[in-house]
Amino acid sequence: MSRSNLDLVNECDGFPYHQVDAIAYAQHVATYYHFQVEGFECTIGYLLPSVAEVLRGLPNWELDDDERTITLIGCNNAPERTVAMTATAMAMKATGHFKVLEKWRNEQYGVYGPRQQLLFDLERSATPLFGLVTYGVHMNAYVKSKAGELKIWIPRRAKTKQTYGGMLDNAVAGGISSGEKPYECLVRESSEEASLQEDIVRKNVKAAGTVTYFYIRDERAGGETNLLQPECQYVYDLELPEDVIPKPNDDEVEQFYLWTVGEVRKALARGEFKPNCAMVMLDFFIRHGIITPENEDDYIEIVSRLHRRLEFPTL
Missing domain, CATH: 3.90.79.10 (Nucleoside Triphosphate Pyrophosphohydrolase)
Structure with missing residues (x-):
């Protein structure tokens, strides 16, 4: 065709536009977990529930099922967050559960906050898992x-x-x-x-x-x-x-x-x-x-x- x-x-x-179809947009957003970083009042990405569930109970992660948020905690600066995110991504890769991580690139992508400040770096192949x-x-x-x-x-x-x-x-x-x-x-x-x-x-x-x-x-x-x-x-x-x-x-x-x-x-x-x-x-x-x-x-x-x-x- x-x-x-x-x-x-x-x-x-x-991805739906709120201005075009508010209902479809709300339904989509309600499906995901909102990725947040401790100390910042914003959402930086959306995670599928299947991804969020893998992080439940892991160090540096806090899930709130009522608010549908998943928060990176216990890190005070970009280097510490990068260490935590890298450890998480490598642990997810080690399980072999996520196929997207099979094409590990050894490339670091920057993820930024509300004032363009660097929040952390993350392996390129892992970024779609976190909706960044x-x-x-x-x-x-x-x-x-x-x-x-x-x-x-x-x-x-x-x-x-x-x-x-x-x-x-x-x-x-x-x-x-x-x-x-x-x-x-x-x-x-x-x-x-x-x-x-x-x-x-x-x-x-x-x-x-x-x-x-x-x-x-x-x-x-x-x-x-x-x-x-x-x-x-x-x-x-x-x-x-x-x-x-x-x-x-x-x-x-x-x-x-x-x-x-x-x-x-x-x-x-x-x-x-x-x-x-x-x-x-x-x-x-x-x-x-x-x-x-x-x-x-x-x-x-x-x-x-x-x-x-x-x-x-x-x-």
């Missing part, structure tokens, strides 16, 4: 011919990848490690994933805002389904000379295609793109005047949904 642009947005930004906001960079690389035709570099993910194997991606994409700046992450990922020289990226890349959404993970993400994944992607554009050709530089990318806008749109409609990469591509099309109010009936809805205000603290 052919997907509309709004279908692609709905697939990635799947994570951050990444996505870049679309493109070429403009002398005649003005725009073509876009599209990589296909390796079929062996544990997540979204064989699907289409943006030219460069990767998660931001704790303490890493988005721009430096982008430069690093450009070399690792697309063999793009640092000087070319630094000279030509342009920051283009963010794309935010609240994803409910499905089987393609690997591991348990229905885990919650609110994300913020820093978006970049890179116009490349015609003689600069991205090439795979690791085992994550199978090959790159140089496609016309029409070819990309057909692949989007076929559902070939990784869900959040489809969102970033739609954002690119809007910014470059390819999707307009004249050719897209759901223009306002799509534009607003690409920039969701997340309900947890962010950077």
